[in-house]
Amino acid sequence: MTELEKQENENRLVKSTATSAVMIMVSMIISRILGFVRDMIIYAKFGQGMYTDAYNAAFKIPDFIYMILVGGAFSAAFIPVISSYVAKNKQKEAWEVASITLNVVCAVMLVLVGVVYFLTPWLLSIWLDFKDPQTMLLTIKLTRIMLLQVVFMALAGICSGILQSFKIFGPTAYGGVVYNLGIIVVGAIFSGVIEKHFPGFGIAAFSIGVVAGALGNFLIQAVSLKKIGIHYSPSFDIHHEGFQRIIGLMVPVLIGLSASELGIFINYRLGSSLEEGLLTAFASAQRFMQLPISIFAISIAMTLFPVLTSHAAKNKIGEFRKDYSQGLRTIFFICIPCSVLLGALGVPFIRLLFETGKFTPESTQNTAFALYFFVIGIFAQGGIHLSSRAFYALQNTKTPVIMAIIGVGVNIALSLVLVKVLAQGGLALAYSISGVVNLFLLMWVLRKKIGGIDGRNIAKSFVLVLCASAVMGVVAYFTAWGLEATLGIANKGTQFAQLMISGFVGVGVFLVIAKCLKIPETDAAIAMVKRRFKRK
Secondary structure, X not given: OOHHHHHHHHXXXXXXXXXXHHHHHHHHHHHHHHHHHHXXXXXXXXXXXXXXXXXXXXXXXXXXXXXXXXXXXXXXXXXXXXXXXXXXOOHHHHHXXXXXXXXXXXXXXXXXXXXXXXXXXXXXXXXXXXXXHHHHHHHHHHHHHHHHHHHHHHHHHHHHHHHHHOOOOHHHHHHHHHHHHXXXXXXHHHHHHHHHHOOOOOOHHHHHHHHHHHHHHHXXXXXXXXXXXXXXXXXXXXXXXXXXXXXXXXXXHHHHHHHHHXXXXXHHHHHHOOOOOHHHHHHHHHHHHHHHHHHHXXXXXXXXXXXXXXXXXXXXXXXXXXXXXXXXXXXXXXXXXXXXXXXXXXXXXXXXXXXXXXXXXXXXXXXXXXXHHHHHHHHHHHHHHHHHHHHHHOOOOHHHHHHHHHHHHHHHHHHHXXXXXXXXXXXXXXXXXXXXXXXXXXXHHHHHHHOOOOHHHHHHHHHHHHHHHHHHHHXXXXXXXXXXXXXXOOOHXXXXXHHHHHHHHHHHHHHHHXXXXXXXXXXXXXXXXXXXXXXX
């Protein structure tokens, strides 16, 4: 292959990766909008209290099972192994390993869900500290309903892992849209019916919607497998070399995820002991915090993961370092200004979306208070997604686990102290600080492992973006303040105008300053958006 052909292949790869990232971002944005519509409906109907505390708490055991077996450990181990087969044109072996993994995971999942169903009251009693027995009873019922989603999410996760190994990312993003639509449609239609016949259990309709959404997500992934041709076999050959590699990579990740989930459990136990509604405020703020992470950081990390895996498999460390650095700088370029905007416009944002019905101004302030502390660590959480995948691409799952355990230890220690001083804000601050510690440890070790990560350019970009974001935040805050004094915030129209105008003014200021400071990611981000619209 000539140098010109190599350059053309690299250009095609860059364009393909950028296009995939933008496509995922757009789908994620739609999914997150639907997620907020879902929350708006729930909070308008039930407010910020017993019902929403129970609903938010009910997710945790099903989410824990999914993350441990499929969502985190599986993708961290499965995608690098399958991608390495695909990169070497060994599709037959890739499908053999995929089939074995699918069969084993599903069998284990069904048994585990059945056991957890009967142990739910005992597990929740260890984890939660609700003062009201009715809240605990409702949480048990909602948790048992949501356990059904785990099976469908596991199937969807495996199908998604196969698709991503073949560098097909769309169905994974579309599935999130279908998932939220299922919750909204089923919840909105049946909550009143269930409340009428079973007073006090109307919110269970939204738990049933979670199951319906998970089923829809799985069907999207399964149908999409036809694009690459399904070669499934009912094999349980757990001694297959590829499956053994997956297990070997999964074990350290399982340990790390277990530690992470332990940290989450402790946060929720501490949150459940606070005044009624503050656990919901913490969970709501965390969803706002996840916006830039899920829309941008995860999209970038997801599309770069197979690329980094391919570089690692071919021992192209220079290309690996270059793509990692570019990806991390892009995540910082997007996540830092998003963090500052969420901090500056947190109250207007929350007020516009949720403050109606039983969601009061006090609820808005409680949620915003936690959000102020969450935004500190958004850049770190985004960077962790890419940095962990960089290690997974190198088929090193032990290092991210060790760093995650250290981070969890910091989170737990700080949570126990800060919750007494700052309540839900203390839990958020502990989470942010632990994320920063985790990211910098990952970057430090990765630098030693691959002989550098282009750290000087990463640091320079970080500082410049932070300076531009700080100015943007001040301008956005005072613009919002001026609009509130001029227009008022008596209705949703003026609230919308306040948020949109101040947000656009802030973003405009940021882009102008970024251009003046000659931050390279500015042109890359604008070009990415232009490519998206040209395709339309």
